[in-house]
Amino acid sequence: MPITTRSTMPSSTPAAEFFAAYLQDSVTQKLDLNAFVWPEGLRPETSSGGQFSNDVPEIDISAAMLAKNEGVRAAVAAKISKAAKEWGFFRIVNHGLPPDMMSRAERQAHKFFALQLDQKMRAAGSSSNPFGYAAAGPSRAIMRSWHETLYMLCNHARIDNLANKVWPVLAFHCSMALSDYTTAMNKLGLQLLELLLQGLGVDRNKLTRHYSVEGSSSARINFYPPCPKPDVTFGLPPHTDSGTLTILHQDAVGGLQVCRNGKWIGVQPKPNSFIVNIGDCLQVWSNNIYKSVEHRALVNSSRARMSLAFFYNPTDDTIVAPIKELTSAKTPAVYKPFSWAEYRLYAGTHKSKVLNAIDHFKVRQ
Numbered sequence: 563m564p565i566t567t568r569s570t571m572p573s574s575t576p577a578a579e580f581f582a583a584y585l586q587d588s589v590t591q592k593l594d595l596n597a598f599v600w601p602e603g604l605r606p607e608t609s610s611g612g613q614f615s616n617d618v619p620e621i622d623i624s625a626a627m628l629a630k631n632e633g634v635r636a637a638v639a640a641k642i643s644k645a646a647k648e649w650g651f652f653r654i655v656n657h658g659l660p661p662d663m664m665s666r667a668e669r670q671a672h673k674f675f676a677l678q679l680d681q682k683m684r685a686a687g688s689s690s691n692p693f694g695y696a697a698a699g700p701s702r703a704i705m706r707s708w709h710e711t712l713y714m715l716c717n718h719a720r721i722d723n724l725a726n727k728v729w730p731v732l733a734f735h736c737s738m739a740l741s742d743y744t745t746a747m748n749k750l751g752l753q754l755l756e757l758l759l760q761g762l763g764v765d766r767n768k769l770t771r772h773y774s775v776e777g778s779s780s781a782r783i784n785f786y787p788p789c790p791k792p793d794v795t796f797g798l799p800p801h802t803d804s805g806t807l808t809i810l811h812q813d814a815v816g817g818l819q820v821c822r823n824g825k826w827i828g829v830q831p832k833p834n835s836f837i838v839n840i841g842d843c844l845q846v847w848s849n850n851i852y853k854s855v856e857h858r859a860l861v862n863s864s865r866a867r868m869s870l871a872f873f874y875n876p877t878d879d880t881i882v883a884p885i886k887e888l889t890s891a892k893t894p895a896v897y898k899p900f901s902w903a904e905y906r907l908y909a910g911t912h913k914s915k916v917l918n919a920i921d922h923f924k925v926r927q
């Protein structure tokens with residue numbers, strides 16, 4: 563039976579009931595489940611089941627984490643740099659972070675998403691504050707997404723505050739697990755950025771001053787309940803990430819797809835690895851040498867999925883512009899300078915409607 567945009571999602575599954583309850587909540591606009599049904603031609607052609615690829619480059623970074631030897635480090639930097647140019651995506655293994663750090667963060671996040679909607683809503687963001695709990699994607703988006711999220715600024719006091727809003731008594735373990743995770747990600751983010759700059763032949767410390775633990779790095783915990791019609795909707799629709807780089811942990815279910823030469827490739831889940839992708843900001847700094855590539859998350863009808871995305875971002879006052887050494891008469895700066903705060907705001911309001919928000923900052927020829 564062909565599915566049209568007016569077809570209704572079955573409302574008897576727990577996931578549909580969940581979103582029906584969410585959508586009827588008095589704090590949100592009233593929408594029906596058809597808001598999740600993407601128009602034909604814009605839907606995923608498939609649900610995520612089983613079609614994974616191992617093609618995304620995999621890089622063992624242990625040598626660079628430990629190396630005192632510059633040659634060894636340079637070899638890892640070259641591999642990462644090649645993947646960032648050709649794919650915009652790569653997998654890192656042997657990163658040295660303890661596996662239980664991710665499982666602790668995941669366990670706490672699962673407890674959070676299992677709460678009743680009214681409890682989760684205590685941590686809800688607002689139109690002026692994007693951080694906190696949200697469901698079904700931004701209301702300004704073209705269509706809704708089959709997705710719940712807990713979005714936070716990576717600073718311990720902020721995380722603690724968020725956890726306390728929901729669990730005044732039990733917040734401790736949650737905020738510790740999430741703070742340990744984001745602290746480790748901040749360190750890893752800087753190490754990866756240094757390798758990516760080294761791979762471009764630029765001073766690897768060139769941008770370090772723009773990053774701090776109290777900067778504007780953020781983390782988004784994505785939870786995708788099972789969906790009765792995974793072929794007509796998205797967990798997250800196609801998008802690029804705005805920041806410098808994203809470090810993603812996905813559970814064993816799978817659903818992340820990366821766009822490669824116009825085709826969608828399912829990224830195979832693999833324990834103890836992270837998927838790293840270049841964001842818009844690093845595309846600008848690298849003067850388009852590194853690619854901020856489109857990706858999306860599909861849902862499936864049988865298993866809930868979780869991913870933790872860490873967005874490594876500069877401080878708000880950082881001026882982002884192509885690095886001088888990467889521009890020349892032959893390769894002039896592709897973008898005008900802008901502050902990260904400016905782009906964060908611009909992307910926040912435009913990304914749900916246009917795919918390449920960063921093009922707005924291109925130098926007009």
Ligand SMILES: O=C(O)CCC(=O)C(=O)O
Pocket residue numbers: 782784798803810812817818819857858859868869871
């Ligand atoms: O869940 C995923 O695999 C993708 C998440 C993602 O792209 C994001 O949070 O920006």
Ligand SMILES: [Fe+2]
Pocket residue numbers: 801802803808857871
């Ligand atoms: Fe993303």
